Amino acid sequence: MTADDKEPLQYHRGFGNHIESAAYPHSLPQGRNNPRLVPRGLYAEQLSGTAFTAPRCENRRTWLYRMLPSVSSTSSGFISCQDKSTNLPSFFGHTDWNHDMKLDPNPMRWGATPPPKEGANFIQGVHTMLGSGDPTTKSGIAVYVYAFDQDMNCHDEKMHFYNSDGDFLIVPQQSGLAIQTELGKMEVSPGEVCVIPRGVVFTVNILRDDDKHVFARGYMLEIFRGHFSLPELGPIGSNGLANGRDFLHPIAHYDEVDDANESQSCIIVNKFGQSLFARTNPHSPYNVVAWHGNYLPYKYDLRKFCAINSVSYDHPDPSIYTVLTAKGGDEEGTALADFVIFPPRVMATDENTFRPPWFHRNVMTEYMGLIYGEYDAKKGTGGSDQKGGFVPGGSSLHSIMTPHGPDAASYYENVKKGCKEPTKFDGGLAFMFESSAMCKVSKFALNCEQRETSYAECWNGFKNTFPNMHV
Ligand SMILES: O=C(O)Cc1cc(O)ccc1O
Numbered sequence: 110m111t112a113d114d115k116e117p118l119q120y121h122r123g124f125g126n127h128i129e130s131a132a133y134p135h136s137l138p139q140g141r142n143n144p145r146l147v148p149r150g151l152y153a154e155q156l157s158g159t160a161f162t163a164p165r166c167e168n169r170r171t172w173l174y175r176m177l178p179s180v181s182s183t184s185s186g187f188i189s190c191q192d193k194s195t196n197l198p199s200f201f202g203h204t205d206w207n208h209d210m211k212l213d214p215n216p217m218r219w220g221a222t223p224p225p226k227e228g229a230n231f232i233q234g235v236h237t238m239l240g241s242g243d244p245t246t247k248s249g250i251a252v253y254v255y256a257f258d259q260d261m262n263c264h265d266e267k268m269h270f271y272n273s274d275g276d277f278l279i280v281p282q283q284s285g286l287a288i289q290t291e292l293g294k295m296e297v298s299p300g301e302v303c304v305i306p307r308g309v310v311f312t313v314n315i316l317r318d319d320d321k322h323v324f325a326r327g328y329m330l331e332i333f334r335g336h337f338s339l340p341e342l343g344p345i346g347s348n349g350l351a352n353g354r355d356f357l358h359p360i361a362h363y364d365e366v367d368d369a370n371e372s373q374s375c376i377i378v379n380k381f382g383q384s385l386f387a388r389t390n391p392h393s394p395y396n397v398v399a400w401h402g403n404y405l406p407y408k409y410d411l412r413k414f415c416a417i418n419s420v421s422y423d424h425p426d427p428s429i430y431t432v433l434t435a436k437g438g439d440e441e442g443t444a445l446a447d448f449v450i451f452p453p454r455v456m457a458t459d460e461n462t463f464r465p466p467w468f469h470r471n472v473m474t475e476y477m478g479l480i481y482g483e484y485d486a487k488k489g490t491g492g493s494d495q496k497g498g499f500v501p502g503g504s505s506l507h508s509i510m511t512p513h514g515p516d517a518a519s520y521y522e523n524v525k526k527g528c529k530e531p532t533k534f535d536g537g538l539a540f541m542f543e544s545s546a547m548c549k550v551s552k553f554a555l556n557c558e559q560r561e562t563s564y565a566e567c568w569n570g571f572k573n574t575f576p577n578m579h580v
């Protein structure tokens with residue numbers, strides 16, 4: 110698939126709205142959800158994202174009108190991908206969730222995720238970095254990186270995926286993604302993010318331009334309970350940060366049924382309790398002709414984020430840059446996970462404010478990534494293992510109460526330089542997955558070649574000049 114041989118995709122706008130979409134005239138039942146005779150010979154199927162009894166403001170479900178119900182021809186059954194005949198990793202993210210996760214409070218940093226050594230598609234190219242809790246008890250989160258160079262639908266048998274464990278927030282860093290879902294198609298490029306809710310069948314391909322040798326790289330956050338919402342705005346008022354109208358949902362789209370081609374067979378992969386299962390399906394899962402509801406995938410362009418930050422003095426807490434939040438942390442008002450960005454913005458403070466992030470220790474886990482450019486608190490080029498600092502496609506982890514802050518190079522540069530005027534920061538786009546959960550780190554994250562084992566050296570150069578000023 111190439112980016113420019115077709116019309117741009119259309120989307121529905123809004124956040125949490127009830128939307129209806131039909132890809133064929135008069136295919137959406139009117140006035141009721143499950144008529145005896147569904148228009149156009151379709152089957153009605155409800156996809157529930159919350160318990161039937163969830164409070165109305167949180168209740169999420171979508172009615173799908175499809176050529177065949179999802180349950181049809183499933184009698185072959187799922188087999189575990191630990192059976193090597195599937196050619197798929199036995200555990201999602203190549204990690205046995207119960208045995209490969211280790212507690213380690215050290216600050217950590219990783220260089221850019223390298224391209225896959227052997228060809229890999231999205232499912233094969235995901236690696237678990239950290240996580241907490243357990244999807245079987247609907248608690249906690251997982252953080253992944255991905256690097257893949259093959260499409261999920263490039264083989265004789267196309268591969269499609271659904272996740273029983275939680276919602277995915279996908280953050281592309283290199284190469285756009287062409288994502289097909291049961292609800293329709295989305296194209297998500299670096300600088301944009303998307304959410305695929307639990308249960309929705311989807312396929313991830315690379316949005317290629319002419320270069321056939323590209324690989325896609327990015328990050329992913331999974332929440333094992335609840336869904337993402339927009340943060341409360343409190344005294345900010347009724348506008349700002351991520352505005353609801355900028356969230357884009359796919360429009361209904363179905364794959365043409367090719368009668369000449371007898372085998373429409375494909376593989377459906379299910380992540381269930383952090384393990385993978387696969388079965389063949391005799392037809393494409395993308396046979397939803399119409400739908401209506403509020404349980405939907407969506408994408409958001411981070412460049413639309415309206416940062417609120419013109420302060421008289423002091424560096425504000427990064428919660429002012431929260432794009433999406435998943436409620437349900439350990440305490441009232443504490444998120445299970447927040448997705449926060451450090452967007453291009455005008456930085457206006459008085460001249461006696463230290464503008465980059467301060468030194469701190471946090472009750473939350475902070476995992477950071479860099480989509481492009483640089484991050485103002487980490488301008489240093491890395492330690493003795495020559496891994497190169499905080500680079501695009503790389504990441505860092507500061508766990509609960511692990512001290513961190515600007516590296517020595519960035520600290521002294523900013524103390525010396527000062528800042529007399531408002532300055533436009535346009536040098537990069539970093540983000541943070543912040544969670545109330547204490548996370549374990551995967552064996553992959555601990556041992557991979559891009560781990561910068563000398564990370565903590567970036568804080569080695571601080572001098573005690575008490576009782577005199579630094580500069
Ligand atoms: O550690 C970091 O760089 C993330 C961060 C940024 C900021 O502006 C304030 C606090 C914080 O944890």
Ligand SMILES: [Fe+2]
Binds near residue numbers: 469471475507513
């Ligand atoms: Fe921090």
